[in-house]
Amino acid sequence: MTPDRDETLLRQTLLEGLHPTETDLWPAVAEALPAGEKRQKRRTRALRLAICIGAPLLLAAGALLGRVQFTNLRTNPRPSFAPDKNTGYAIQYDQTAYVLPDKLMDSLLAHYNGQPDADGVPPMHISTSGYNVPSSGGPGGRGYDSWADLTEATGLPLLQSGLLDSATPKDAIYWNSALPEPPPEGSEDWTEQDFVLYYNRLPLSQAQPAGFTVLWSGTSDYQMAPAFLSARRKDKLDNGYTVELMAETMLATIDRPAGTTDTQHCIYFSQSSGYTWDVEEYTTPSGIVVLLPRCTSNKSPYLSSYGYFEQDGIYYTLFVHPDEGWGPATRDQGEEARAVLKEAVDSLVPVE
Incomplete structure (x- = not known):
């Protein structure tokens, strides 16, 4: 989807009620668009900053800050963090x-x-x-x-x-x-x-x-x-x-x-x-x-x-x-x- 005519048409369709639900779907859809993705990343960075401020307290309490995650690159190829990989597996961790x-x-x-x-x-x-x-x-x-x-x-x-x-x-x-x-x-x-x-x-x-x-x-x-x-x-x-x-x-x-x-x-x-x-x-x-x-x-x-x-x-x-x-x-x-x-x-x- 391009951020011009196609995006405008989608937004108009959703806002004018041409979808089968009364729920406003545009905010959720917008997050998946290129500009929305940037906004989401900014919010993520802000959240990480808040976590960083509290990190010493979490460490002092011995809390687990994150969990490792497994991705099978054969069944889920070319993820965003490794777009050139489609075999083996990936481990993500904090x-x-x-x-x-x-x-x-x-x-x-x-x-x-x-x-x-x-x-x-x-x-x-x-x-x-x-x-x-x-x-x-x-x-x-x-x-x-x-x-x-x-x-x-x-x-x-x-x-x-x-x-x-x-x-x-x-x-x-x-x-x-x-x-x-x-x-x-x-x-x-x-x-x-x-x-x-x-x-x-x-x-x-x-x-x-x-x-x-x-x-x-x-x-x-x-x-x-x-x-x-x-x-x-x-x-x-x-x-x-x-x-x-x-x-x-x-x-x-x-x-x-x-x-x-x-x-x-x-x-x-x-x-x-x-x-x-x-x-x-x-x-x-x-x-x-x-x-x-x-x-x-x-x-x-x-x-x-x-x-x-x-x-x-x-x-x-x-x-x-x-x-x-x-x-x-x-x-x-x-x-x-x-x-x-x-x-x-x-x-x-x-x-x-």
């Missing part, structure tokens, strides 16, 4: 902007500028391994000896898990100094290959079971600022399954004050055009609503081994897999993986 502690923020900024921070910690190269990995991001990422240490350092209300804390920690993140590393004593007689082997081993020698990467973006004052923080842990359970948990937090910037909420989305398996999906909404004992997509057209268990949820404005992704690999794909193995998924999410509780 995020809330958080402020990091001043000391950590100063450290991130120093590392972005290629300098050691106030404690002498150098900027680091970060890499990750596994299936459920965040973007490598930019300078400022780092590793920790535990998820609890990471939570304390960031000041974020990350969910905790006694089950995962009691599991065997695995290497979730690798790092080495981004500053030139002096060769060790006795390397005077090394060959070029010796040096290559030495420096290639450096990240592996500094692997840790928890850590985060940082994604940077420009701001209106022409500065770079940390925009998103992706925290990650990786643990092996006694049943042989490895659990990879990632928490993505939106960070406050000069253009996005603390408490601001925003809706994001991610597309999964977008190239798998033959796959069909349904989704289970699973509620944990602590009230977290987790989306568990299930592939209905392929029995590969890894396709149905992901979980997605939001808590306190932080977006979580969970993935489980046998430590030794999947082996022959069976439906029973997929159901076993989903049972492990539910066991893992059931163990998550707010930080005390």
Whole structure:
């Protein structure tokens, strides 16, 4: 419909009572027209502003600010938020902007500028391994000896898990100094290959079971600022399954004050055009609503081994897999993986 003759004719038809109801339909119809859509978006922004003002109160009360939503892109192709996608599935979720502690923020900024921070910690190269990995991001990422240490350092209300804390920690993140590393004593007689082997081993020698990467973006004052923080842990359970948990937090910037909420989305398996999906909404004992997509057209268990949820404005992704690999794909193995998924999410509780 064009905003000129066709729209005028529709409005005239509705207002002159040529439809079979006495209800004035024009206000509702107008919202769907291009100009009405803009008005609706302005109202949405105003509503979000009101939510932002109340966000600290909601967070203090431990309220769930939003719920993740599942869209099957095969049966609902090319949604407005992903007009170029028609396969796989999309997860939409709300995020809330958080402020990091001043000391950590100063450290991130120093590392972005290629300098050691106030404690002498150098900027680091970060890499990750596994299936459920965040973007490598930019300078400022780092590793920790535990998820609890990471939570304390960031000041974020990350969910905790006694089950995962009691599991065997695995290497979730690798790092080495981004500053030139002096060769060790006795390397005077090394060959070029010796040096290559030495420096290639450096990240592996500094692997840790928890850590985060940082994604940077420009701001209106022409500065770079940390925009998103992706925290990650990786643990092996006694049943042989490895659990990879990632928490993505939106960070406050000069253009996005603390408490601001925003809706994001991610597309999964977008190239798998033959796959069909349904989704289970699973509620944990602590009230977290987790989306568990299930592939209905392929029995590969890894396709149905992901979980997605939001808590306190932080977006979580969970993935489980046998430590030794999947082996022959069976439906029973997929159901076993989903049972492990539910066991893992059931163990998550707010930080005390």
